[in-house]
Amino acid sequence: MTRKTGAIAALKKLENERAKLDAKQRELETKAATELGRMLLGSGIEAFSAKGLKRIGAALGKMNEEQALAVLKIGGSASAG
Template sequence: MTRKTGALAALKKLETERAKLDTKQQELETRAATELGRMLLGSGVEAFSPKSLKQIGAALGKMGEEQVLIKLEIGSSTAPRNSISQS
């Protein structure tokens, strides 16, 4: 009996943790969307339709940062923007 009770308790704990993680993920997705929105405001893309903007974002995401910069003739960086500086 102890094993069944232990397994049931563990399952209940797992379900509770999963629900907390789902809530945390939703919060982080909302914060990430806000950060992205702030970066894009004033860039001109706010004039794009939501459908087109989503399609453009998906296409850019598939290409990768360097390839996009080259295609758009923006230039390319020698190091990724989010790289950790070496001390």
């Protein structure tokens, strides 16, 4: 009986930990979105439609940074921008 109770307690603990991690992930996603938004504001990209911006982001996200810079014909490394 003790083993079952131990397993039940362990499951409850795991569920609580998972809920805390989910909340932490949502918090960090919000902070990351804010950081990204601040980087992009004033760049002109805010004039793009949400759908278009999402498509562009998904396409760029499939490339590494150097590939994306080359496709966009932006020379040099990211530090040059």
